[in-house]
Amino acid sequence: MKNKRNVFYSLLITMAGAIYFPVQAQQKSDAQNVVQTKDVIPSQGPNSIVRTIKQDRKGNIWIASWEGVFKYDGKSFTNITSKVSPARFFSVLEDRKGNFWFASIGSGVYYYDGKSFQNFxxxxxxxNDRVTNIYEDKAGNIWFGTEGGASRYDGKSFRNFKMKEGAAITQTDSIHTSVYQYQLPEVHWMHNDINSIIEDKTGKLWFGTRGYASVYDGKTFTTITNKDGKPFANVRSIIKDKKGNIWLGGDDGLWRYDGSTFTNFTQKFVGYIYEDKKGNIWTSSETSNGQSRALSSGSVNTKTWALSRYDEKSLSGKKPTVTEITNKPMIFGILEDDKGNIWFGTFDGVYRYNGNTITSFNGKNF
Structure with missing residues (x-):
C-alpha cells in the first residue's frame, strides 16, 4: 500500500540540515503577470480528485481539484481557474486580507484578488513549481510547501528553506536531535517534499514531509520523535486544535502532542486530520474492514479509505469513541461548513455529509 500511496501523493518536504536564502519576487503591480478572465460556471462540481476544501468569510465553498479551483455559492459551481491554467490544483487559502492563493502542480502558485490572477x-x-500546501502564519507570512522545499512569502520576496539530501544524522548535530533527545539513525535519505505546515502556540513551525517531520524555532530544525525515540515519517497532515494540541497523521498513524507527551490513537495510515467546531477530530485513513456500513442513503461497500470521527468527549480516555461514517477508494480534504455539514474530497469529486445522508456533487449517485 505504501507504494500506491506514494504514486497518488507525490508532494512533501523534510527540513533537517536546512539552508535558506532570500530571493526577490515580482510585485503584484507587475501588469505582465496579471491575468483577467471571465468565470466558467459548470452545472456540477468536479468529478476527479479533490484535495482541499475551504470555506471563505462570505460562506462560499472553495474546492481545489485536478480540474481546477471551484467556488460553490450554495447554488452553483464556478470553475475559477479554467481559463487561467490547466494544472492540477492541490490547495487553496484565503488570507487575512480576503485574497486567495491556489497551489498547483507544475505551474507554481496563483494569487487571486477576486478579479485578476498573478502567477508566482x-x-x-x-x-519549486510543484506546490501542494499553503499556510498563513501569525505574522501574515504565506508559506508554501513544495517538492523542492518550503517557501515563505512576506508580500515582497520569497525566502526558501532547503535541506541536505542524504546527510548523515548524528547525535551531536542540534538540527537532528529528537525532541526526546534520543540518538537518531546515522543515515536517512531526507526529502524536500512538504505535505503540511502549521504554527504552534509558541510560534514554532511544524513541517510534515516525506522524510521525517520537523519543528523550526526560527533558527534550527529539530526532528520530531515519539516517546520511544522513533521519528515520525511521511507525515501527511498536521493541525493545531482549539486547546493548542498538535495532531500528526501519516505512516505512523494518528498522534496527539499536548506539549510534553505524544499519544497514539491509531496505527493505521492517516492522510488528513480536521477538527470541527465541537472539538471532534475527523480523519481520512486506511481501513481493513471489508464489511459494508449502512447509511440512510443505503449500504456502502468498504474499500481503501474511511472517513472517521473521534468523539471529543472521549479523547481523554484510553479508548476514544470512533465512528466510521463512510468508505471510499480515497478520501482527502475535510471541512465543516457554517451549517455544520461535513464536506470531504475523494478520487471522484466532493461530497457533503449532513449527519444522516451523503450528497454527491459530481453528477453521480452516491
Missing part, C-alpha cells in the same frame, strides 16, 4: 513560479523565487 521559480522565476519569481518560489522553491
Amino acid at each position: 513560479t521559480t522565476r519569481d523565487g518560489l522553491a
Whole structure:
C-alpha cells in the first residue's frame, strides 16, 4: 500500500540540515503577470480528485481539484481557474486580507484578488513549481510547501528553506536531535517534499514531509520523535486544535502532542486530520474492514479509505469513541461548513455529509 500511496501523493518536504536564502519576487503591480478572465460556471462540481476544501468569510465553498479551483455559492459551481491554467490544483487559502492563493502542480502558485490572477513560479523565487500546501502564519507570512522545499512569502520576496539530501544524522548535530533527545539513525535519505505546515502556540513551525517531520524555532530544525525515540515519517497532515494540541497523521498513524507527551490513537495510515467546531477530530485513513456500513442513503461497500470521527468527549480516555461514517477508494480534504455539514474530497469529486445522508456533487449517485 505504501507504494500506491506514494504514486497518488507525490508532494512533501523534510527540513533537517536546512539552508535558506532570500530571493526577490515580482510585485503584484507587475501588469505582465496579471491575468483577467471571465468565470466558467459548470452545472456540477468536479468529478476527479479533490484535495482541499475551504470555506471563505462570505460562506462560499472553495474546492481545489485536478480540474481546477471551484467556488460553490450554495447554488452553483464556478470553475475559477479554467481559463487561467490547466494544472492540477492541490490547495487553496484565503488570507487575512480576503485574497486567495491556489497551489498547483507544475505551474507554481496563483494569487487571486477576486478579479485578476498573478502567477508566482521559480522565476519569481518560489522553491519549486510543484506546490501542494499553503499556510498563513501569525505574522501574515504565506508559506508554501513544495517538492523542492518550503517557501515563505512576506508580500515582497520569497525566502526558501532547503535541506541536505542524504546527510548523515548524528547525535551531536542540534538540527537532528529528537525532541526526546534520543540518538537518531546515522543515515536517512531526507526529502524536500512538504505535505503540511502549521504554527504552534509558541510560534514554532511544524513541517510534515516525506522524510521525517520537523519543528523550526526560527533558527534550527529539530526532528520530531515519539516517546520511544522513533521519528515520525511521511507525515501527511498536521493541525493545531482549539486547546493548542498538535495532531500528526501519516505512516505512523494518528498522534496527539499536548506539549510534553505524544499519544497514539491509531496505527493505521492517516492522510488528513480536521477538527470541527465541537472539538471532534475527523480523519481520512486506511481501513481493513471489508464489511459494508449502512447509511440512510443505503449500504456502502468498504474499500481503501474511511472517513472517521473521534468523539471529543472521549479523547481523554484510553479508548476514544470512533465512528466510521463512510468508505471510499480515497478520501482527502475535510471541512465543516457554517451549517455544520461535513464536506470531504475523494478520487471522484466532493461530497457533503449532513449527519444522516451523503450528497454527491459530481453528477453521480452516491
